[in-house]
Amino acid sequence: xxxxxxxxxxxxxxxxxxxxxxxxxxxxxxxxxxxxxxxxxxxxxxxxxxxxxxxxxxxxxxxxxxxxxxxxxxxxxxxxxxxxxxxxxxxxxxxxxxxxxxxxxxxxxxxxxxxxxxxxxxxxxxxxxxxxxxxxxxxxxxxxxxxxxxxxxxxxxxxxxxxxxxxxxxxxxxxxxxxxxxxxxxxxxxxxxxxxxxxxxxxxxxxxxxxxxxxxxxxxxxxxxxxxxxxxxxxxxxxxxxxxxxxx
Amino acid sequence: xxxxxxxxxxxxxxxxxxxxxxxxxxxxxxxxxxxxxxxxxxxxxxxxxxxxxxxxxxxxxxxxxxxxxxxxxxxxxxxxxxxxxxxxxxxxxxxxxxxxxxxxxxxxxxxxxxxxxxxxxxxxxxxxxxxxxxxxxxxxxxxxxxxxxxxxxxxxxxxxxxxxxxxxxxxxxxxxxxxxxxxxxxxxxxxxxxxxxxxxxxxxxxxxxxxxxxxxxxxxxxxxxxxxxxxxxxxxxxxxxxxxxxxx
DNA sequence: ACCTGAACACCGTTCAAGT
DNA sequence: ACCTGAACACCGTTCAAGT
Numbered sequence: 001x002x003x004x005x006x007x008x009x010x011x012x013x014x015x016x017x018x019x020x021x022x023x024x025x026x027x028x029x030x031x032x033x034x035x036x037x038x039x040x041x042x043x044x045x046x047x048x049x050x051x052x053x054x055x056x057x058x059x060x061x062x063x064x065x066x067x068x069x070x071x072x073x074x075x076x077x078x079x080x081x082x083x084x085x086x087x088x089x090x091x092x093x094x095x096x097x098x099x100x101x102x103x104x105x106x107x108x109x110x111x112x113x114x115x116x117x118x119x120x121x122x123x124x125x126x127x128x129x130x131x132x133x134x135x136x137x138x139x140x141x142x143x144x145x146x147x148x149x150x151x152x153x154x155x156x157x158x159x160x161x162x163x164x165x166x167x168x169x170x171x172x173x174x175x176x177x178x179x180x181x182x183x184x185x186x187x188x189x190x191x192x193x194x195x196x197x198x199x200x201x202x203x204x205x206x207x208x209x210x211x212x213x214x215x216x217x218x219x220x221x222x223x224x225x226x227x228x229x230x231x232x233x234x235x236x237x238x239x240x241x242x243x244x245x246x247x248x
Numbered sequence: 249x250x251x252x253x254x255x256x257x258x259x260x261x262x263x264x265x266x267x268x269x270x271x272x273x274x275x276x277x278x279x280x281x282x283x284x285x286x287x288x289x290x291x292x293x294x295x296x297x298x299x300x301x302x303x304x305x306x307x308x309x310x311x312x313x314x315x316x317x318x319x320x321x322x323x324x325x326x327x328x329x330x331x332x333x334x335x336x337x338x339x340x341x342x343x344x345x346x347x348x349x350x351x352x353x354x355x356x357x358x359x360x361x362x363x364x365x366x367x368x369x370x371x372x373x374x375x376x377x378x379x380x381x382x383x384x385x386x387x388x389x390x391x392x393x394x395x396x397x398x399x400x401x402x403x404x405x406x407x408x409x410x411x412x413x414x415x416x417x418x419x420x421x422x423x424x425x426x427x428x429x430x431x432x433x434x435x436x437x438x439x440x441x442x443x444x445x446x447x448x449x450x451x452x453x454x455x456x457x458x459x460x461x462x463x464x465x466x467x468x469x470x471x472x473x474x475x476x477x478x479x480x481x482x483x484x485x486x487x488x489x490x491x492x493x494x495x496x
Numbered sequence: 497a498c499c500t501g502a503a504c505a506c507c508g509t510t511c512a513a514g515t
Numbered sequence: 516a517c518c519t520g521a522a523c524a525c526c527g528t529t530c531a532a533g534t
Contacts, residue, residue, distance in 0.1 A: 037507065038507085038509085039506085039508085048519060049508090049509090049519095050509085050518080050519060051518080054517095058508075058509075059508065059509095108405075109357070111406070112406065113406060114405070116441075120441070120442065122405075122445055123441075123442040123443065123444045123445045124444075126444035126445060126448055127443075127444045130444060136451040139448060140448055140452055140465075141470065143448075144404065144465065145470070145473055145474035145477055147402070147404050147405060148403050148404065149403065150405065151405065153403075154395070155395030155396050155403050156392065156395050156396065157370075157395060157396045157398065158359070158360065158361060158362055193364075193368070193371075194367050194368065194370075194371040196371045196372075196374035196375045196378060197367055197370055197371045197374060199384065200374055200384060200388055200391075203385075217388075217392065222389065222392035222393070225389050225393055225492075229481040229482075230474075230477060230481075232481065233480065233481055244473075285525085285526065286526085286528085287525085287526075296499085296500060297500095298499080298500060298501085301528080306527075307527065307528095
């Protein structure tokens, strides 16, 4: 049940593009993006499927509209400071919004061209670099280097670290050694085939087992680590008067 | 028609998991991943749809197998050098493979847990950092910072830079000013709403219009720019004896 | 035991028939 | 003119009937 679409509203007020989009966002928040279909969304709104097509041309446009709704809701203006902390705060703010809408990262990546709200967002970030004295050249490449991270998307390869057997680390606490001999064998086979991965995973598990509920990695820390590495790099290049093409 | 599955083979030799996977890769290379369905793949192999389920449990496993096939084909061993150029070459090699299989990036991102070939690849990269004297701690965060870029995935937000109207920049050469008044109006409206984006796009178009066929950005350059910024950052932190947690 | 046609429970979207 | 039921052309996968 979508949180911000009261039950009475679902049947009484007439459909509108805005109401369709809000319902789609709420539905994806709750049920996941893979469960969102035109037919299910119509059902959620107490409406025949074809009624949606009055307000969105097709599913692609629905997804565009959902992205638009999330991005348009980002922090309106970050108060002036140096370019670095302005960009930093803006990107971390975007990340917070994407964390609230777990489906958004995937949908944003599936879009092929930017919507108005995304363009406005990018415009503001570019403006921050320019206000900090960055050349067009360096700003251009800095934006590329940030990539989708500029919108707070995480670039992690996998959601979870690898586990020796299926569900193995999820069912047994890290501190307790596995009693199941089959699981132990799988763990040993893994250690043989992927020694460096195993060593790393072991060190991470050990480090974080002291923290309450602290298995896996700290997504926020990793995001900031990478972001700061890039921002520091930009700052250094800017200070050196870096140019992409030393003219011949 | 898939290139590396000769026509005679499609009907004569019996199905095998390997043949299914190779056909799927070839089909996705040619027709795109969105066109790949169990039914179409079966048709391509001259086989009834259900025959595929003898060799892959379901479509998810088919996609896993396709990723496996591509990643397993990566450069077997990069000759020893310093950690930095070893990692650099390995990642750029992976990128080359992903450029050849346009569908792979999207499919890799859709997987939730790493397959054996991916684990082996990650293991080798981790091993390179460790051989370079990196601590487990720094190696861990460096791998996170690389994210999916470690496999050569590009992190760009959009494939193409924004254009004022639909297909506007695609149909008209950048050097020739638009004659269509509606297009000119759209361009001006865009310049007003997104001044920084417009300025940047203009500078990029101007810079690259001298190159033959050179519209848009140089993906390879941008990838290396971001990669080197990260590797330089790792090197600097390593040299400083960086640690994530200054113990209390 | 193996293979496979038909069927099931879905999709997004078109279209023509109803009001 | 607007709305909508049925239909179309697909999916991935189950299952029971055929060999």
